[in-house]
Amino acid sequence: xxxxxQSPRYKIIEKRQSVAFWCNPISGHATxxxxxxxxxxxxxxxxxxxxxxxxxxxxxxxxxxxxxxxxGVDSTLKIQxxxxxxxAVYLCASSLQGSYGYxxxxxxxxxxx
Amino acid sequence: AQSVTQLGSHxxxxxxxxxxxxxxxxxxxxxYLFWYVQYPNQGLQLLLKYTSAATLVKGINGFEAxxxxxxxxxxxxxxxxxxxxxAEYFCAVRQGGSEKLVFGKGTKxxxxx
Numbered sequence: 001x002x003x004x005x006q007s008p009r010y011k012i013i014e015k016r017q018s019v020a021f022w023c024n025p026i027s028g029h030a031t032x033x034x035x036x037x038x039x040x041x042x043x044x045x046x047x048x049x050x051x052x053x054x055x056x057x058x059x060x061x062x063x064x065x066x067x068x069x070x071x072g073v074d075s076t077l078k079i080q081x082x083x084x085x086x087x088a089v090y091l092c093a094s095s096l097q098g099s100y101g102y103x104x105x106x107x108x109x110x111x112x113x
Numbered sequence: 114a115q116s117v118t119q120l121g122s123h124x125x126x127x128x129x130x131x132x133x134x135x136x137x138x139x140x141x142x143x144x145y146l147f148w149y150v151q152y153p154n155q156g157l158q159l160l161l162k163y164t165s166a167a168t169l170v171k172g173i174n175g176f177e178a179x180x181x182x183x184x185x186x187x188x189x190x191x192x193x194x195x196x197x198x199x200a201e202y203f204c205a206v207r208q209g210g211s212e213k214l215v216f217g218k219g220t221k222x223x224x225x226x
Contacts, residue, residue: 031212042217042219043216044216055211093156097212100145100162100164100207101159102159103159104156105156107156
């Protein structure tokens with residue numbers, strides 16, 4: 001089966017600019033997650049979707065981050081405006097409802113200068 | 114809330130030597146525990162998972178982990194290290210009542226020839 005697709009792989013932007021990341025989960029996976037992985041740390045959940053509804057966005061900095069999952073398939077994560085501390089790898093993952101463990105995409109490495 | 118602690122941010126072994134990566138968990142309920150591996154510039158790949166069945170869990174690439182409730186541990190081992198095992202390894206616990214994974218800070222494994 002095809003894996004979780006993410007684009008772009010790399011992005012460099014200046015602070016205060018905006019950026020968007022895209023994720024296409026594995027077909028049939030109802031649950032989609034966005035994680036932020038800062039260098040030297042483990043991934044941290046930003047937002048979890050079940051189909052097109054938000055299950056958990058408690059750690060999403062809502063003043064600058066937004067995410068949507070229209071039609072319950074693809075998802076977009078946006079940062080506006082970006083800060084230097086947003087430099088990280090943004091990982092998308094998906095899973096079947098009730099299963100154990102996720103399948104991760106390769107991630108998008110964001111550098112804010 | 115559940116959490117995991119990985120002891121040692123860097124571990125170095127010789128090729129052919131035993132690999133031991135340590136993970137201790139904190140959970141008020143029986144946990145679901147996971148080990149993931151991350152190769153450079155890639156996403157996370159599931160190595161193995163404990164879901165309250167057998168306490169000794171075998172995973173891919175010759176890795177295994179043993180769940181020890183008395184020690185609140187879930188250490189990852191491999192009898193003989195290979196150069197291709199060099200990567201970063203993350204222990205994670207699933208939050209009770211949700212599908213959210215909480216990750217440790219990771220252990221970077223170096224394998225010396």
